[in-house]
Amino acid sequence: MDVLKGKVWKFGDDISTDLIIPGKYKFKTIDLDELSKHAMEGADPQFALKISKGDIIVAGKNFGCGSSREQAPLVIKHAGISAVVAKSFARIFYRNSFNIGLPLVECPDLYNNVDTGDVVEIQLSEGRVSSRGKTFYFKPIPGFLMTILQDGGLVEHFKKRGSFIWEGPTRSQ
Amino acid sequence: MGMTLAEKIISRKIGRVPSPGEIVVLPIDAAMAQDGTAPLMIKSFEGMGAKKVWDGSKAVFVIDHISPSSNEGSSALHKMMRDFAKKFGVTLYDVGEGICHQLLPEKGHVYPGGIVVGADSHTCTHGAFAAFSTGIGSTDMAAVFASGKLWFKVPETLRINISGKMPKNVMSKDAILYAIGEVGADGATYMSVEFTGDAVKAMSVDSRMAMTNMAVEMGGKTGLIASDGVTRQYLEGRIKVPFLEISADPGAHYSDTLEIEAGKLEPMLSCPHQVDNVKAVSELEGLQVDQVFIGSCTNGRLEDLEVAARVLRCKKVKARTIVMPASRETYLAALEKGIIEELVRSGCAVGVPGCGPCVGGHHGVPSPGDVVVSTTNRNFKGRMGCADSSIYLASPLTAAYCALNGKITVPE
């Protein structure tokens, strides 16, 4: 999980969850094999057929904007994508991805140094990603999100530990 | 240093002053999932092996997105929700009750100072009542259902100050569309968007909700408005906790402020296929319109239906026009005032309270090539179920004029 290497599929800015998984599919089933056939369909209708396991999505700003549907990161992961590197992510999509075990990397510098078909390598814990012989750095993922990711997502995390990492003694009332 | 409204609400829960960027754990006062997100929530909840829901009076399910169901698959997911609600004592609002974001305040789940989460991105709506309220995903929601708590990053705040008096043909929807055009679709990402100014004070609850509803369209985590007499009047008799007036401190620190002079606003449209692609209605005047939709958690409230009925009264629409009241309560109030009759007589198709065509899931799907004017909050490609149609977002007033003339029209 710490080192991810894969072929790039590049997208632009503001890829909404409606493009990632159109609403018309998500209300009818929660079967991921079925839903994943439509992954990224709104942005590239052939996407699910073209990709191989371990491939990486690189995108512009505000990736995953729009609805809170968790089906969006789920279909990306289930289709075989190992990580998404974007200039920035929409907030709910960001939380959802870690909760379901899909690593996200916010690295604006990579974008202009990579194209579809290139192979990139991501070092998650060290916060760097390399492409075409160049290395780019990103702010490492917060520790507790890394823990959730390493546990395989929030469901596995809770199953394993019987509590959530953010619970325990806090100063909350 | 003074606190912003978001900081103020959070500070009341943690008993100290929070600083932007820090992670806090907050107890949840209301948690909602709808039929697009609840099924996955249930799957995650069961996957976790959670044994009970922390508080069934605070945990709410709403069947509003594909409602009534149009297909077997959706019906099965609805049944899954009903079964879960029964087993764990979750409060359920079923087919015909209305849209989740209308029901939470109506049924007393939202109050000033409360922490509200919804597995729906427009949960930011409830900030109109000075509740810290934000959208989350299904697995986060499963964690809330299991534990009653969740982590949050304390947001920085973007202030939108609207001063002066709005022109007669301008609604709060025009103000928020204008603001989104200025801020951009991701300009407020991770931030709380706080609406202040005398124009906001003068707004009804319905108008305020239309603005906070769209905070997420600029990336906002929540949209907030101080609670006052207007809020009190709406909430009293609905909520079970004492009403609080909560506002930001005078010396609060805002990351940025957008000043809007209400008097200079004009009717706006958000053009395909990005919400921040905002233009004045006058720039597109005359474009032929095939379908109009008046409804949704943005503009399906009584005030909105009333405005539409006033325009359409004793006249006939020239575009296919669909109207969905936001809730049963809205529907009944509109019936009593004769609004529904006027809309039906003018040729509108009035439907069951719920999300309707907003999300393209089950009905009111436009045809390829259609131009749609809609009072909803998103115009992404394919949003209403047809990738080859163009959606323009507008106020209910503008939408009604477009329906009347069958083309884009500047309202009077």
Ligand code: SF4
């Ligand atoms: S009315 Fe539209 S935006 Fe609002 S909750 Fe329903 S689908 Fe979402």
